[in-house]
Each structure stands twice: as C-alpha cells, then as structure tokens.
Amino acid sequence: MPRTGERGGPQTRARIAEVAARLFLERGFDAVTVADVAREAGVSSVTVFNHFPRKEDLFLDRAADAEQLLHATVRDRPAGTGVLASLRAATLGLLDARHPLSGVNDRSVPFFGTVAASPALIARAREIAYDLQRTLAGELGRDPGFTGDADLFAAFFVAGYGTVLVQTAQRLIAGEPHSAVLDEHRARFERLFDALRAGFGGSGGDQA
Known part of the structure; x- marks a missing residue:
C-alpha cells in the first residue's frame, strides 16, 4: 500500500x-x-x-524535456527566425549551459558509461531517439515556413545530434583532454548544421 x-x-x-x-x-x-x-x-x-x-525511464528521464524543447524550438521561435537557426540556437544554448541534454554535463561521462553497459538502456535510448524524430517531423510538417522533407530533415538532425553526443562521450571516457574534446564537440555541432543547411536550405532549412 x-x-x-x-x-x-x-x-x-x-x-x-x-x-x-x-x-x-x-x-x-x-x-x-x-x-x-x-x-x-x-x-x-x-x-x-x-x-x-x-x-529504463528512471535513468533516461530527460526524454520529456527533449520533446518539449523540440516543440518549443519550432513553435515558439521568434518571427523571422527559421527552424534551422532556431535549432542551432537551442543546441548551442544547451551546450553553453552544460545542460544534461548537451552531452557535456558534469555527469555525462558516467551517464553514458552506464547506458553503454546496459542493453536495456541502449534499446530504450534508440526508442526515445525515434520518438524525438517523429516529434520533430510532426512539428515541421505543420509549420508553413518549412517546405522541405520533414521526415528526412528530422532523421538527419536527431541522428546527427545523437552521434555527436555518443562520440564525445567515448572520447571523454577514453581519457582525452576535456578542453579539446569540448572544442571539437561544438565544432561537430556546427558541421551538423552546415550539412543541414546545405541539404535543406533551399526548401526551408536555412530560413527554416
């Protein structure tokens, strides 16, 4: 009871x-x-x-925060700001704040180490990533300012974001210098947005 x-x-x-x-x-x-x-x-x-x-959700408890952030980043962006610019600002804002979703929080290394050691957590993390992809695609599909392929854009963004986080965690766990890894972490996010801009800018990626 x-x-x-x-x-x-x-x-x-x-x-x-x-x-x-x-x-x-x-x-x-x-x-x-x-x-x-x-x-x-x-x-x-x-x-x-x-x-x-x-x-699994006891440990991966930021999924709801990530979903709400995606909703707000698309729906509540300032007038004249495209989706890609809004996603970039949100991503770098999380990084600057060392938010847990940035992948460079003080607890990120033990967090990713615990996930990597559990098949159940890995499987759940993949499910969450897919759910976030569908969330972003749904928002883009309803956004009149985005005229590109919402499903493809969302897949690239979510997969790219996750790849940056995982590879940064792997390098930190391996003991590489923290400052160098963080610099590369930001640079890789910028390369992700450059790739999205190149692929989707003409259909809403840059204005979008």
Missing part, C-alpha cells in the same frame, strides 16, 4: 529520479531493481511506476 502522501508530484518524481540515478551509477543499471529504488526513495514500487512507466 502506498505510504501517506507519497504519490506527490514533481518533487516526488525528482526525488525518485535522483535516487535511481545514484543507485544505477553506483551499482550498474541491471543490478538495481525498481524495488531497490522505491525503498531508497521512501515510496512504494507502485508510486515509482506512477511516475516512470518503465525502469
């Missing part, structure tokens, strides 16, 4: 996610059960599943 007041809201969700991340990083994802997380967070397993439908 759930404990009194344990269902909570954002604070309960945040506490559960924080506890889960700590346990997964300490012991490895596959060695920790949902019951372990619930017990450590002081809630029931039912409450955990009320906030996180899958165990």
Whole structure:
C-alpha cells in the first residue's frame, strides 16, 4: 500500500529520479531493481511506476524535456527566425549551459558509461531517439515556413545530434583532454548544421 502522501508530484518524481540515478551509477543499471529504488526513495514500487512507466525511464528521464524543447524550438521561435537557426540556437544554448541534454554535463561521462553497459538502456535510448524524430517531423510538417522533407530533415538532425553526443562521450571516457574534446564537440555541432543547411536550405532549412 502506498505510504501517506507519497504519490506527490514533481518533487516526488525528482526525488525518485535522483535516487535511481545514484543507485544505477553506483551499482550498474541491471543490478538495481525498481524495488531497490522505491525503498531508497521512501515510496512504494507502485508510486515509482506512477511516475516512470518503465525502469529504463528512471535513468533516461530527460526524454520529456527533449520533446518539449523540440516543440518549443519550432513553435515558439521568434518571427523571422527559421527552424534551422532556431535549432542551432537551442543546441548551442544547451551546450553553453552544460545542460544534461548537451552531452557535456558534469555527469555525462558516467551517464553514458552506464547506458553503454546496459542493453536495456541502449534499446530504450534508440526508442526515445525515434520518438524525438517523429516529434520533430510532426512539428515541421505543420509549420508553413518549412517546405522541405520533414521526415528526412528530422532523421538527419536527431541522428546527427545523437552521434555527436555518443562520440564525445567515448572520447571523454577514453581519457582525452576535456578542453579539446569540448572544442571539437561544438565544432561537430556546427558541421551538423552546415550539412543541414546545405541539404535543406533551399526548401526551408536555412530560413527554416
């Protein structure tokens, strides 16, 4: 039976996610059960599943943030700003803030190391990437300022973004100098946007 007041809201969700991340990083994802997380967070397993439908989502808990960011980047961009310019600004803004979604947060290296060690997390990460691709394609398809192939653009952007993150994590895990890796991280994002501009600029990529 759930404990009194344990269902909570954002604070309960945040506490559960924080506890889960700590346990997964300490012991490895596959060695920790949902019951372990619930017990450590002081809630029931039912409450955990009320906030996180899958165990994998306890660790990959930024998917909703990424989806909301894609919606806002397309829908709420300033007048006269194209989709590509808006995506670039959002991407570099995350990087400058060292946001977890930038791939260069202080916890990025242990995060990616934990994901790489778990087939379940790898599979879920691929599902999330596909969902984000569909989210972006849907937004572009409804945007009158974008006249290109929304599905193709979204596939290139999401796959390219993920590739930059994963390869940066691999280099950091291998012990390469942090400053050099971060410089290349930004440069590779710029090359991604250059490629998108070259491929889609005439149909909405640059104004888009």
